[in-house]
Structures are given as structure tokens and as C-alpha cells.
Amino acid sequence: MLKLYNTLTKSKERFMPLHKGKVSIYTCGPTVYDFAHIGNLRAYTASDVLRRYLEYLGYEVRQIKNITDVGHLTADDIAQADTGEDKMLKASKREKKTPEEIAKFYEEAFRSDEKEMNILPAHYFPRATAHIPQMIKMIEALIEKGHAYEKNGNVFYDVTSFKDYGKLSGNTLDNLKVGARLEEHPDKKHPWDFALWLKAPENHLLKYKSPWSVGYPGWHIECSAMSIEYLGDTLDIHTGGEDHIFPHHEAEIAQSEGATGKKFSNFWLHNRFLLVEGEKMSKSKGNFYILKDIKEKGFEPMHLRLFYLSSHYRKQSDFSWKTLEQARANYERIAEWILKLKDISKSIGVIPAASEAIKQFESAMNDDLNTPLALSFLYELITETNKKITENKLPAKEAGEILAAFGKMNKVFGLKFSESVTITADAIMTSDDDIKAKLIADKRLEARRSKDFQKSDELRKEIEKMGYLIEDLEDNYRLKKKS
Ligand SMILES: [Zn+2]
Numbered sequence: 001m002l003k004l005y006n007t008l009t010k011s012k013e014r015f016m017p018l019h020k021g022k023v024s025i026y027t028c029g030p031t032v033y034d035f036a037h038i039g040n041l042r043a044y045t046a047s048d049v050l051r052r053y054l055e056y057l058g059y060e061v062r063q064i065k066n067i068t069d070v071g072h073l074t075a076d077d078i079a080q081a082d083t084g085e086d087k088m089l090k091a092s093k094r095e096k097k098t099p100e101e102i103a104k105f106y107e108e109a110f111r112s113d114e115k116e117m118n119i120l121p122a123h124y125f126p127r128a129t130a131h132i133p134q135m136i137k138m139i140e141a142l143i144e145k146g147h148a149y150e151k152n153g154n155v156f157y158d159v160t161s162f163k164d165y166g167k168l169s170g171n172t173l174d175n176l177k178v179g180a181r182l183e184e185h186p187d188k189k190h191p192w193d194f195a196l197w198l199k200a201p202e203n204h205l206l207k208y209k210s211p212w213s214v215g216y217p218g219w220h221i222e223c224s225a226m227s228i229e230y231l232g233d234t235l236d237i238h239t240g241g242e243d244h245i246f247p248h249h250e251a252e253i254a255q256s257e258g259a260t261g262k263k264f265s266n267f268w269l270h271n272r273f274l275l276v277e278g279e280k281m282s283k284s285k286g287n288f289y290i291l292k293d294i295k296e297k298g299f300e301p302m303h304l305r306l307f308y309l310s311s312h313y314r315k316q317s318d319f320s321w322k323t324l325e326q327a328r329a330n331y332e333r334i335a336e337w338i339l340k341l342k343d344i345s346k347s348i349g350v351i352p353a354a355s356e357a358i359k360q361f362e363s364a365m366n367d368d369l370n371t372p373l374a375l376s377f378l379y380e381l382i383t384e385t386n387k388k389i390t391e392n393k394l395p396a397k398e399a400g401e402i403l404a405a406f407g408k409m410n411k412v413f414g415l416k417f418s419e420s421v422t423i424t425a426d427a428i429m430t431s432d433d434d435i436k437a438k439l440i441a442d443k444r445l446e447a448r449r450s451k452d453f454q455k456s457d458e459l460r461k462e463i464e465k466m467g468y469l470i471e472d473l474e475d476n477y478r479l480k481k482k483s
Pocket of ligand 1: 029
């Protein structure tokens with residue numbers, strides 16, 4: 001039985017979908033004005049694990065992830081998303097490109113990052129700029145129902161009109177009165193009202209016609225409008241980072257529920273932040289990393305993915321190059337273990353998964369997607385099997401069962417392992433290149449056995465020149481074609 005922590009009720013609840021066998025997920029996606037940083041990628045990986053586990057359990061999942069290409073203003077964290085500059089326009093000035101070019105470039109970068117991280121693509125990635133009519137329709141409904149008002153071409157949500165305001169974040173109007181540092185918009189009735197539509201200045205590049213003014217939508221309205229467009233009035237699970245809880249998701253609830261009169265999302269899942277060496281990531285501190293930085297340091301996206309899985313999504317995770325090295329070591333340990341299991345079980349073909357391993361895995365994942373616990377069970381299993389392998393006591397059948405169990409679990413972990421041909425001393429090769437590489441590797445093994453390290457080094461270089469990587473095993477080697 002799957003239990004998920006719901007930010008809305010502040011408790012772990014049994015997950016039940018609205019429609020039998022089906023789950024709808026809305027994931028707040030990127031604002032495509034810059035590269036995704038490793039904190040963003042953590043959030044996308046967390047919702048990927050959620051989706052993968054629901055699919056593992058047999059649900060048919062429909063996931064929507066929006067692409068914000070208009071309306072996300074620079075001061076969204078302190079204000080109600082109605083001050084500052086449009087992030088797209090800021091980037092457009094910075095890079096001397098049109099907002100469309102910026103959006104296209106960073107959306108492609110985002111998609112390519114997700115692919116490298118082995119994050120399953122959402123079923124649809126709606127762009128905000130393509131859904132202005134849906135947003136206008138929703139704003140009209142909100143005005144009609146007394147939840148929104150227009151002044152001087154601007155439209156604001158009247159937070160005092162929605163009695164449940166604050167139910168997600170705890171920021172009720174009473175609590176908000178204290179300590180607010182808001183830049184007041186002259187057209188607002190109350191400081192916590194937030195923008196649904198803003199009139200555009202004369203030379204603004206991203207503007208659209210509306211009943212109120214030529215302008216642009218607020219950031220929050222896009223997620224309400226697009227979620228309802230693709231997933232209906234009520235969805236099963238809405239995900240995002242903890243920074244989305246307020247004001248973004250609080251506003252989404254006020255808008256959607258205000259417009260439809262129905263509950264917006266049954267579950268709200270939020271991952272906590274990623275820190276870098278105990279500090280918040282920021283460009284000015286020089287601890288701001290994107291996937292490219294990770295790769296330039298010689299790590300693979302899968303090392304980063306395993307690093308993410310190693311902490312619970314609802315706990316802060318602390319990134320450092322040392323912890324990433326640890327993740328790489330664990331990744332390589334798993335990879336090597338798989339190869340050994342494949343080798344031992346190769347004679348027996350496909351067999352059912354080891355049920356004990358699967359039981360442990362599910363018990364961990366059912367408890368609010370506890371990936372670090374699931375991994376610790378896996379590492380125990382690796383230690384146990386490796387011990388048996390060294391003692392030559394692992395029967396082919398057992399190796400096959402464990403391998404099958406890992407295959408099942410990995411549908412959820414989503415770790416990619418190299419599919420390239422692996423050549424060991426006892427392997428039989430067919431391709432000419434592989435045969436040549438193997439001959440040199442055999443020679444090198446002889447050199448290692450006679451402790452002729454100079455020769456062994458020379459032969460290693462020769463092998464690498466041929467496009468292979470060689471790894472030393474105990475009285476054996478492993479050759480892999482470089483990808
Ligand atoms: Zn959103």
C-alpha cells in the first residue's frame with residue numbers, strides 16, 4: 001500500500017487515485033530563460049521516481065510538465081509575482097536574442113538534460129505562450145465569481161475572497177499580516193492580492209490582447225489553466241519544489257478552486273532543496289552547478305541520478321564533489337555486480353525475480369518513496385551475493401533471480417548502465433575490432449601476471465587508442481568500447 005506525504009494535510013496518506021487504475025500528475029516545469037541547475041534536476045528526478053513507481057504499481061500515469069515562457073517575473077519569491085521584470089525578457093537582453101529564441105534554446109537544453117538524466121518525458125509539455133486563451137477564460141470566470149477585479153488594465157486575485165487561502169502553506173491572511181515586505185502595486189486592494197493579468201508597457205516584447213489590456217499573464221495562472229486543460233478540474237498529484245509551496249501553489253489553489261468550485265489537487269508533493277556543501281546554491285557564491293559542470297568534472301549524469309536517489313526527496317540533500325564521488329563508486333559497484341550476475345546466470349535465460357528482494361524494495365518505496373532505504377537494501381544484497389560469488393557458491397538460478405529482481409527495481413531507480421559489449425578473458429568475440437582488442441588485452445594480462453608493469457602500461461595505451469577502455473579485475477580484465 002503506497003503512502004505519500006501530502007503537504008496539504010501535512011501527513012502521510014494512503015494514495016488512492018480518483019479514477020481506478022489511472023493517475024494524473026502535474027509537475028511544475030522550467031522557466032526557460034537559463035539552464036536548469038542541479039537543484040532543479042533534483043526536483044524533476046523526484047517527480048520522475050514518483051511517476052516510475054506508480055507505473056511499477058500498474059497505474060496508467062498521465063504527466064504534464066509546463067514550460068514557462070512568459071509571465072514569470074524576477075521578484076516572484078518576495079512578492080506575489082507581480083513585480084520585477086519578465087525573466088524571459090531579462091534573458092533576451094542579456095543574450096541579445098528574441099524571447100522566442102531564448103525559449104527555444106533553453107527548452108531544448110532542458111529536454112536534453114532530462115534525457116541524459118533518464119527522466120521519462122512527460123506526456124505533454126504545454127507552453128504558457130500557447131495557452132493565453134485558456135488563461136483569459138479562467139480570469140474571466142474568476143472576475144465573474146467575485147474572486148478577481150480589474151483596475152487600469154491590470155487584473156488581481158482578491159485573496160480575501162477565498163476563505164481557504166493559506167491552506168497549503170499555512171500563510172493564511174492572519175499569518176501574512178506579520179512581517180510582510182511587499183512592494184505595493186497601486187492598483188491592488190490588499191497587499192497579498194496577486195496578479196492574474198498585467199498591462200504591458202509600450203515597448204514590452206511579450207504581450208497579448210485581452211478584454212482588459214494588451215498585456216501578459218501572471219505566472220501562477222498558467223499552471224491552473226494548463227492543468228485543468230489537460231488533466232481536468234481535479235488531479236491526483238501536483239508536484240514541485242518546496243519553494244513552489246508559497247506563493248505559487250497557494251495561488252494555484254485559490255485560482256483553480258475559485259474558478260471551478262472543486263478541489264484542485266488531492267495530493268501535493270514537494271521536494272526539499274538541494275544545498276551545496278551546506279549552503280544555498282547561488283551564482284555569486286560560485287557554488288552554482290548545471291549538468292555541464294558535472295560532466296566537465298568527469299562525472300556521468302547517472303552518478304548524479306544515484307546521488308539524488310541516495311537521499312529522501314523530502315529531506316534536504318547536500319551536494320559536494322565528495323558525495324558525488326561516493327555516488328560514482330556505488331554506481332560502479334552496481335554495474336560490476338550486474339556483470340557478474342549476468343555472467344553466472346547466462347546459461348538459464350529469463351526467470352522470475354527473487355521475491356524477498358522485491359518485498360524489501362516495495363516496503364521502502366511504499367513508505368513515501370524512500371529511495372535511500374531501498375538502495376540500502378540493494379547494497380546489502382550486493383554484499384551478500386558478492387560474498388557468495390567469491391566463495392563460488394552462487395548458483396546460476398539464484399543469480400538469475402537476483403538479476404531479474406534488480407531489473408524490476410531499476411525500472412523505478414531509472415539508472416542506465418552501459419549496454420556496450422563487455423569483453424573478458426574468457427569471452428568469445430566475433431567482430432574484428434573486438435578480437436584485436438582482446439588479443440592485446442590477453443597479452444597485457446600476461447604482462448600483469450609476470451609483473452611487467454611497463455609493458456602493461458604500453459599495452460593499455462594501445463588498447464585505449466583502439467577506442468576501448470580496460471579495467472583490471474582479479475586475474476582478469478574487462479574491456480568496454482568507449483561510447
Ligand atoms: Zn507551476
